[in-house]
Structure formats: structure tokens, C-alpha cells
Amino acid sequence: MSWRTIHIKESEYIRLKLDNIEIAKEGEKYYVPLSDIAIIILEGNDTVITTKLLSAFSKHNIIVIICDDKYLPTGMYMGYGNYHRSAKRVQQQVIWAEEQKDLIWQYIIKQKISNQIAFASYRDIPQERLEMMIEFYSKVIPGDKNNREGHAAKVYFNSIYGSDFTRDDYCLENISMNFGYAIIRSAIARIVTGQGLMTMIGVFHCNEYNSFNLVDDLMEPFRPLMDYWIHKHIIGKSEYLSYESRLKIIDFINQPIKYKATKSTVDQVMLKYVTSFVKSMETSDPEVLHEIQLSDFMEEEV
Structure with missing residues (x-):
């Protein structure tokens, strides 16, 4: 590998x-x-x-x-069509039922919010704000049609970076997150294409101008892990995203993380996560999807 x-x-x-x-x-x-x-x-x-x-x-x-x-x-x-059964995988993607996609998206978003709660708790945000996020987590429905993800994200970022913070601000936090999320996106894209999946056919993201809808779906639970990594190793270490800082962010995907009681690395867990996603879609069983937990990453990170 x-x-x-x-x-x-x-x-x-x-x-x-x-x-x-x-x-x-x-x-x-x-x-x-x-x-x-x-x-x-x-x-x-x-x-x-x-x-x-x-x-x-x-x-x-x-x-x-x-x-x-x-x-x-x-x-x-990136390459195209190298998986030995790409045509079959694409045919399966095209016929995914909306109910099937809604259930898997519910699982994905609950993982993301759960990890945001874990990082927010680590940052010691006020208890009432944690309780708000926990409430949003409990109210996520299939397809997240009530947009609990958006509500949780607003509380999450404002609690950690200040009430005036937005993701459009030009600051080290946003620059670091943008760089870090791009690294995650690229790593997931490589795995998705390697599994013969079409990156533009998502389960939730469906922007006609986005060639990476499925990748943007599957990377969601990993975002809070990157937020934690950036907080630990970038913020407060420099006033700008230095060369050394960029290398540190890139090194995120090589870091150890616990996987089913054994030590693995982030990139290896990404592969297992995408593989479990394929199986969950083939079996119409969202519970097959592997759970990504920030605590498993924090436990191994040194």
C-alpha cells in the first residue's frame, strides 16, 4: 500500500x-x-x-x-477508471435510493457533530453551549432535512473562535482549516476513485458544479480531527501559515489513530471508512459504516 x-x-x-x-x-x-x-x-x-x-x-x-x-x-x-470493476460501482451509485442516501447521511452527520462536541468539550466551552450541540446531535433526522448540522456548526465555531467568527474571515485559523480540509479532501478523493466510485455522485452534496460531491460527503467526520490537530500544532505557534506549519498539517494523515482496539494511521482508517461506506450502500445497512471518533485520534496523538 x-x-x-x-x-x-x-x-x-x-x-x-x-x-x-x-x-x-x-x-x-x-x-x-x-x-x-x-x-x-x-x-x-x-x-x-x-x-x-x-x-x-x-x-x-x-x-x-x-x-x-x-x-x-x-x-x-488524479487518475480515472483504474478500479477493475468501475462500471459496476458506477451503476450501483446511479440507482442509490433517496431513502438509502438519507439514512447514511444521518449517520455521517451524527459522527461529525459528535466529534465537534468532543473537540468543543476539550476546549472547555461553556456547558450551555455544549448542551445545545448535544441537543442538535439528538435531533438529526434522515437526510438532515432540519439542518441540525448547520446549527451545530454555528455554535461550534462561535464557541471556539469567538461570537464574531465566520468561516469567511481572513485569519490563521481559517487559512489553516482551508489547507487542512484540502489535504483531507485529496486523500479521500484518491481512495474514492481507487474504489471505482464516481466522485461527483454524492449522498447529500449534489452541486452540479462540484466534481467531488461524494468526497465532500465522506470527509465530514474527519474535519473536527483536523481542527484538533491545527489547534494543537499550528495556532499560537506562528502568526502565519509557515512552511513548517504546512508540513505539519500535511503530516496529519500519517498520524496514529485507534481502529477497533488496534493502532492504525489516519490514511489507513480513511480507506477502511470508504470501504465500509461501499458495503453499507451495497447492503442498504447504514450501521455497517465505520465510526470515526475524535477520542480515538486524541488517545493515540502525542
Whole structure:
């Protein structure tokens, strides 16, 4: 299983060398086996990349994330149709029943809110606000048609970052979360396509302009884990999202997390989570979906 996340900053070029990626930087050349790589993150405006290497990335199911001048991810390149039964998976997706999708979305959102409650509790927010979030959690219905997710998110962010905080503010917290969520999104996208699923066919997200509706569905429970990681390792350590901070956020997916009483890593649990999602949709049983818990991550994080 590929496991490496490669961060390439201000390289002259990257190209294919046998079954390795060759990275040229500051007069030196570095080599990494393609079979080891899961994600590549590119920063800088002058890196040259060959189409032959892009083709190799596709065949090895390697995600390439492109960052802008502010070091925020703005684009993603990934392979297509490499799963051996992609057509069957897509046919299954197309016929998912609305009732089936509503039930799985209820499970996903309850996991997300539960993790938000865990992080909010860790941050010692006022008890009455915790109770509000717990109330929202208990009222999530199939399809979250009463939008308990939105209500819980407002209480969550305002309790942690202040009553005037919005996700549109230009601040280190938002910049860090945007970067971190993009890393989660890319990792989930790689797994989703690797399982032969169409990223644009979601269970809740259905924006016709969004090519990653399903990915945006499945990443939801992992967001509070990233919030915790950012709080522990980024906020208060620097006034801006430094190079070292970006590397720390990227390293999130390599961190240990408990999975069914055994130690795993975040990226491995993501794979198991997506696999359980596929099984839950095939069996119409939302309870098959693996539960992602912040406590399992906090317990292993050092």
C-alpha cells in the first residue's frame, strides 16, 4: 500500500525515471519510488512536469495537489477508471435510493457533530453551549432535512473562535482549516476513485458544479480531527501559515489513530471508512459504516 505524501517546493522539474519520480532542485536530484507515493503536493510557479510522469501518476493512483502563490491548494490531478470493476460501482451509485442516501447521511452527520462536541468539550466551552450541540446531535433526522448540522456548526465555531467568527474571515485559523480540509479532501478523493466510485455522485452534496460531491460527503467526520490537530500544532505557534506549519498539517494523515482496539494511521482508517461506506450502500445497512471518533485520534496523538 502506498503511504508517502511528497511535498515539493520550488523544484526545477519533476519527471519519470524508471519507476521513480525524479525531483531536480538546487542542483540536486532526488528519487522516490512511485509505488510508495499516495499524494504529491506542488508549490512554486516554475516546476516543469512531463506528461509521461502524469500518466504514471494516474496508473499508480497518485493524487497531485497544485498550490497557488499563497500556498493554498487550488487544483487536483488524479487518475480515472483504474478500479477493475468501475462500471459496476458506477451503476450501483446511479440507482442509490433517496431513502438509502438519507439514512447514511444521518449517520455521517451524527459522527461529525459528535466529534465537534468532543473537540468543543476539550476546549472547555461553556456547558450551555455544549448542551445545545448535544441537543442538535439528538435531533438529526434522515437526510438532515432540519439542518441540525448547520446549527451545530454555528455554535461550534462561535464557541471556539469567538461570537464574531465566520468561516469567511481572513485569519490563521481559517487559512489553516482551508489547507487542512484540502489535504483531507485529496486523500479521500484518491481512495474514492481507487474504489471505482464516481466522485461527483454524492449522498447529500449534489452541486452540479462540484466534481467531488461524494468526497465532500465522506470527509465530514474527519474535519473536527483536523481542527484538533491545527489547534494543537499550528495556532499560537506562528502568526502565519509557515512552511513548517504546512508540513505539519500535511503530516496529519500519517498520524496514529485507534481502529477497533488496534493502532492504525489516519490514511489507513480513511480507506477502511470508504470501504465500509461501499458495503453499507451495497447492503442498504447504514450501521455497517465505520465510526470515526475524535477520542480515538486524541488517545493515540502525542
